[in-house]
Amino acid sequence: MDGAILQKGMYINGEEVYAGDLFAVENPATFEKIGYVADGGTREAQMAVDAAHEAFLVWSKKTAYERAAHLENWFQAISERTEELARMITLEQGKPLIEARGEIAYANSFIKWFAEEAKRVYGETIPASSSSKRILVQKQPVGVVAAITPWNFPAAMITRKVAPALAAGCTVVIKPAPATPLTALLLAECAHEAGIPEGVINVVTTNDAAAVSDVWLEDSRVKKITFTGSTKVGKQLMEKAAKTVKKVSLELGGLAPFIIAEDADINAAVKGVMQSKFRNAGQTCVCANRIYVHENIKEPFIDAFKTALNSLRVGNGFEQSTDIGPLINEAAIEKVKGQIDDAISKGAKAIRGPKADERKGFFIEPVILSGATDDMACMREETFGPVAPVSTFSDDAEAVRRANNTPYGLAAYVFTKSLQKAFYYSENLEYGIVGVNDPLPATAQAPFGGMKESGLGREGSRHGMDEFLEVKYISIQL
Ligand SMILES: NC(=O)C1=CN([C@@H]2O[C@H](COP(=O)(O)OP(=O)(O)OC[C@H]3O[C@@H](n4cnc5c(N)ncnc54)[C@H](O)[C@@H]3O)[C@@H](O)[C@H]2O)C=CC1
Ligand SMILES: O=C(O)[C@H](O)CS(=O)(=O)O
Numbered sequence: 402m403d404g405a406i407l408q409k410g411m412y413i414n415g416e417e418v419y420a421g422d423l424f425a426v427e428n429p430a431t432f433e434k435i436g437y438v439a440d441g442g443t444r445e446a447q448m449a450v451d452a453a454h455e456a457f458l459v460w461s462k463k464t465a466y467e468r469a470a471h472l473e474n475w476f477q478a479i480s481e482r483t484e485e486l487a488r489m490i491t492l493e494q495g496k497p498l499i500e501a502r503g504e505i506a507y508a509n510s511f512i513k514w515f516a517e518e519a520k521r522v523y524g525e526t527i528p529a530s531s532s533s534k535r536i537l538v539q540k541q542p543v544g545v546v547a548a549i550t551p552w553n554f555p556a557a558m559i560t561r562k563v564a565p566a567l568a569a570g571c572t573v574v575i576k577p578a579p580a581t582p583l584t585a586l587l588l589a590e591c592a593h594e595a596g597i598p599e600g601v602i603n604v605v606t607t608n609d610a611a612a613v614s615d616v617w618l619e620d621s622r623v624k625k626i627t628f629t630g631s632t633k634v635g636k637q638l639m640e641k642a643a644k645t646v647k648k649v650s651l652e653l654g655g656l657a658p659f660i661i662a663e664d665a666d667i668n669a670a671v672k673g674v675m676q677s678k679f680r681n682a683g684q685t686c687v688c689a690n691r692i693y694v695h696e697n698i699k700e701p702f703i704d705a706f707k708t709a710l711n712s713l714r715v716g717n718g719f720e721q722s723t724d725i726g727p728l729i730n731e732a733a734i735e736k737v738k739g740q741i742d743d744a745i746s747k748g749a750k751a752i753r754g755p756k757a758d759e760r761k762g763f764f765i766e767p768v769i770l771s772g773a774t775d776d777m778a779c780m781r782e783e784t785f786g787p788v789a790p791v792s793t794f795s796d797d798a799e800a801v802r803r804a805n806n807t808p809y810g811l812a813a814y815v816f817t818k819s820l821q822k823a824f825y826y827s828e829n830l831e832y833g834i835v836g837v838n839d840p841l842p843a844t845a846q847a848p849f850g851g852m853k854e855s856g857l858g859r860e861g862s863r864h865g866m867d868e869f870l871e872v873k874y875i876s877i878q879l
Pocket of ligand 1: 630
């Protein structure tokens with residue numbers, strides 16, 4: 402092993418912990434090893450819950466104002482290390498540096514938002530039907546929370562869970578994706594610097610996700626599982642959580658329809674689909690996955706879309722000209738290529754954008770698939786890549802029917818200038834998030850989450866606090 406590069410232990414009970422083995426973290430744009438990280442197992446998983454449980458007894462008894470102050474200090478520490486954090490995201494995940502900087506700001510906005518929400522965890526009194534009784538309702542933290550997070554937003558998917566958990570008075574054990582553990586450890590370092598007490602935040606890095614998460618799922622001291630990732634894994638976690646009736650929040654896969662109504666501003670629609678489709682190389686759960694354009698405006702839309710596609714640059718995220726970085730791994734490349742081949746075999750026409758310079762890396766050029774039909778894999782399965790299938794529709798009812806014809810229900814988009822169409826679509830689309838002329842709706846102030854098999858619960862907004870709180874009814878007989 403090259404001793405010159407980064408070597409990091411886990412962060413448990415305020416200390417750096419090694420487990421004997423290490424696993425490598427590689428740059429998806431160059432295949433270079435950027436660091437080695439401790440490969441935790443069941444012992445470290447247990448240690449983390451022990452630490453979080455001990456810390457919960459004190460952290461949960463702090464006032465909301467004390468917890469808010471700690472979160473504000475964490476926010477400040479992250480703000481001061483934004484560039485370092487952003488560069489780590491680009492190194493281990495590949496996204497363009499400008500997007501990585503944006504992710505740190507987005508991640509930090511949850512810490513700022515929930516530092517404020519901590520002070521607004523209101524209870525209530527309810528008029529009793531008996532004159533000799535008084536009814537109180539209090540909200541209390543659920544306890545130790547286990548967070549299992551993905552590689553596509555290695556910072557934001559952690560703070561979107563940890564910030565409300567800490568604000569509510571919970572403590573956390575985190576298992577980041579093995580592809581992007583270094584960002585998670587840097588966030589923990591910022592929390593340590595900010596003075597968040599030992600045991601409140603714990604990070605267990607591992608190449609054996611199931612071994613670590615099974616310890617947490619079986620431990621009755623862990624009261625909640627919060628997960629972002631594939632629907633397949635989300636279902637497995639939900640099933641295992643049932644054994645100890647843990648609370649569960651799931652942000653799972655999407656299959657976002659992007660509908661362009663007959664009256665839409667075509668240039669605005671093209672700009673919107675470029676932002677939604679190609680952000681993070683298409684590796685977001687809310688990316689436009691299926692583009693439905695009214696048949697009467699298909700040609701001008703495709704022409705404008707093709708021009709915009711050709712302006713994209715594929716390359717290393719550290720190069721200022723890069724719009725699309727690498728995908729996360731070989732399996733992602735194979736999955737995306739498979740969907741493209743399937744579409745072409747079923748009659749789609751591929752309009753390919755610029756290739757990456759010939760060099761290493763999990764690069765794939767962006768592509769529009771014109772003439773897409775709903776039987777194609779790219780129209781039925783989450784792509785997680787820079788592929789834009791375009792299909793036409795004749796009327797709004799058809800567009801809604803086809804958009805809803807999926808087990809997924811995370812995000813949907815509609816571009817129109819008509820108020821009537823805006824309300825028709827937004828009220829009839831079966832999705833937790835509907836962007837009306839807005840391709841980038843995600844923000845800390847708003848509830849983010851899916852319907853159907855795209856998940857359970859909401860992250861962000863005041864709703865994000867409820868996921869980490871128990872509602873206690875206190876009845877007093879006078
Ligand atoms: N909704 C979203 O934001 C995301 C959706 N995905 C979808 O999932 C597909 C596969 O991507 P992956 O990164 O492989 O997602 P994944 O669901 O396999 O991984 C997400 C997290 O779950 C962990 N994990 C995996 N298997 C586990 C198990 N059996 N028990 C406990 N934890 C486990 C991983 O280590 C990672 O931390 C993507 O192509 C995409 O379609 C992936 C990442 C984020
Ligand atoms: O998991 C994801 O892909 C993110 O939640 C998407 S967003 O929050 O950055 O829009």
